[in-house]
Amino acid sequence: MAGVAVMSVPGGRVAAGSRVRVRDNWPETRGKVHIRTPHYLRGQVGTVVRHLGDFPNPEELAFARPAQILPLYHVVFEQPVIWREGRAGDQLLVEVFGSWLDPA
Amino acid sequence: MAGPGVRIEEIEGEQLLGALAALLAAKGIVTPAEITAQIAATDTASPAQGARMVAKAWTDPAYRVLMLADGTRAAESLGIPMRGAPPLGVLEDTAGLHHLVVCTLCSCYPRAVLGYPPFWYKSAAYRARAVRDPRGVLAEWGTVLAPEVRLRIVDSTADYRWMVLPLRPPGTAGWSEERLASLVRETDMIGVTLPEVPGG
């Protein structure tokens, strides 16, 4: 898959507090894939809460292919921005792989 | 997916399981004894495990720090088997912030400390609504948050599993860990309910 993880910190990790945008990418429209980035986050801007660790890419594991080890982040999003409804201050906290994030 | 020989979409699940299990046993890949042992091992996990962790965190500040920093180690320190389980993350509720856990993509659940996920957790309605209409979801359990409380919905999408460390309910001062643990329900540790003192 295309892309390089966002790298704004030595060692390739995104620092807590960084603003990131989830890629507006729709691989499921182009063939058989397995994706762990929910549809409702694509293109949305959030804030990195912390780096959760590094894990093999599930998009590869799902097809028993060699899997790249990717950084996994906990990213927080404002809930009403995503749905255009809801309560101000409510948030969504989601694990997102670095390969899906660009600096915002 | 199979060719003309076997159309697995036309076969009942029970029949498929019976045939597959017999075949795997005959080939020496998975024995019936291994299945039986795995069921027994899985059955030992239940919400009582998570409840013990919550009660200890309510009474032991050092344990609370450990639990929030490393849920897996905190579980292991109480003798809960975590080997082979995904890392456990713990979400701390505060007076101003409440957490609600969902897996919109499948049914990721902290099974090592809560057991099998409940039926509703795996349902399309819960998965669809929790991220978009969370307060409506809470209302179905009769849970109403104070107006000043913000809600953080945690969509469990990847390698961690998440449980909520809820607030200790009022009216429990001086309670033993064991008695506190008896209050804590599965739903409290997913965030659709808040622990409460019965009749309190």
Next chain:
Amino acid sequence: MLSGMDLETPRAHHDLGGAAKYLCQPIDRAGHALTDFDKEVDALRQVLGAKGIMTVDELRRGIEAIPEAEYHKLSYYQRWIRSITAILLEKGVVTEGELAAALTAPFPALR
């Protein structure tokens, strides 16, 4: 209530977050005890995982490959056994011929 637009995304059918068709559906909060079938399928997947024969990621991919109408019609563990079978066939752990024979054999006792 819920006046917001439905997001017109080309989401996959298992990717259910916010899906409009479920927003007005109440949640079935009743307890549903697992059957022996459910527990056996669950255990089979765990054993296959522990032995490195198939990953949970492959299980999910196999579940997601079930067409939408069937996905919602099948029970949770019926989806699992469908996926497990498809993945094991795909990987050659079992062959179609073997499975066909096992299916027509006198019902094999698991328990």
